[in-house]
Amino acid sequence: NATTGKYGLVELKERYKEIQMPEILPVDIKELARKKRMNGQFSPLLLEYIREALEKKEQIILFQNRRGFAPMIECKVCGWVPKCKNCDVSLTYHKGINQLTCHYCGYTYQPPRSCPVCEGKELINRGFGTEKVEDDIKLIFPEASVARMDLDTTRTRTAYEKIIADFEQGRTDILIGTQMVSKGLDFDRVSIVGILNADTMLNYPDFRSYERAFQLMAQVAGRAGRKNKRGRVVLQTKSIDHSIINQVIANDYGQMVSGQLVERQMFHYPPYYRLVYVYLKNKHEALLDVMAKVVAEKLRATFGDRIFGPDAPPVARIQTLFIRKIVVKIEYNASMNRARELLLRIQREMLDDERFKSLIVYYDVDPM
Ligand SMILES: [Zn+2]
Ligand SMILES: [Zn+2]
Incomplete structure (x- = not known):
């Protein structure tokens, strides 16, 4: 027919499972870093919520994107990341030869001595791993029992299952993890999820990094407060105005439903x-x-x-x-x-x- 074009076929109805999305609290860590109010990678708000949760014997998940390990440099002050002049992607930093490379066109650059945006002199080699997060959180909350779930700690099936079982049964208070914590796990006592640095997802040199970032953040956010009550997600970012961040904060279901990739992953339905x-x-x-x-x-x-x-x-x-x-x-x-x-x-x-x-x-x- 005329409205749907010649390619007439039956439209299938889209459905999605109702889940109660957590309250998402964005934290501008760029501003906090400028005011020197960050404690390592943790904002005061996140630490306050972690402390609160620990007192109530509730659990915490801290999410650090594995892709944060992709070596890049960034300005410590303003968060500027060098990009390729030919392509619209962030450059990868090769420490050994002290060069920046574009993964798309192969062009190489010398790392700049100062930030072209704010003239800051400190360009840091970015990518805090989960190990560093674990060390830091243990120093801040020495009484808490902390576990880490990433590729290193889950090389065997038993190791993986033990981490899950310990957390499920409440023997672990804080679970630090990569992508792994976002997939198919249902923990009932998690009241706080901390996304430590959403920007590592947004700046990764990949065609679909925005879509993936949204999907991942939505999944991780979904770990908080699954059954009993609404959980809280502290979303730390240096790009507080980014559209993806705003969609995640707004729990933009419309966007999610129209984005079939997201739906497919989020709601585990076969694709329509x-x-x-x-x-x-x-x-x-x-x-x-x-x-x-x-x-x-x-x-x-x-x-x-x-x-x-x-x-x-x-x-x-x-x-x-x-x-x-x-x-x-x-x-x-x-x-x-x-x-x-x-x-x-x-x-x-x-x-x-x-x-x-x-x-x-x-x-x-x-x-x-
Ligand atoms: Zn390039
Ligand atoms: Zn700068």
Whole structure:
């Protein structure tokens, strides 16, 4: 029919499980660091809540993103992270040769002597691991029983199971962990979850780091106050105004539901839709915007309201090529072959047009 386009198929209803999301308290650690009010990686608010929880014999999970280990440098004062001039990604720091490298284009840079934003002289090698968190928290709360769950401490199945059992049965007060703590674990007595540094998720040099950051933070947040009462999440970040941070704080269900990747992970339902990301690239941004608009129009004429975008992806330029992304959402029971034919037909139409010959198109089917 006319409103949904020629590609008519049954729309499946979207459902998601109701879970009570915790109260999320954002903490601007950039500001606190400036005022010298941070205790290591811990904000006063987080420490206060940990103390409170310990007194009530409730449990605490502290989440440190494993990706924080990706060596990068950042300005200690303002949080500036060096990025590639050709690509829209953060640079990786190689300590041995004292060089910054772009993982996308291979370009290397000398680390700057001072921060170009605030002229701060202290550029630190970022990436506090879980071990450091464990040491610090033991010093602050010597009476608490602390365990750490990461790749190092869970090399064997028994070790992993012991950490889980100890925490479940209340023998551990504070569990420090990476991604692992976000997956499929239900702990009833957790009242506080601390996300120590959300920025390590946002700045990781990866195409989908924003989507993943949202997903991960939402999952970790979901560990707090599962059954009995609403938990609290202290979300420490240097990017308090970042849209992803705001979505997490707002528990933006609408966003989550439309983001199929998130739903798939969060609610453990088989996917209702398959996603195809259509990436469009060109050296000239203005021309690319025109082309993206035309492609989106053509796609909408065929796929109707299954088309989202065009948008600039988080990494919107790679190797000097600008990128736009269009999302095609296809019902799971639909024919992917047919969808593919239609996509390629539109691509051919574009490239046959003299004005759009320089357009580069590629697809990511079932992106994860
Ligand atoms: Zn680059
Ligand atoms: Zn700075």
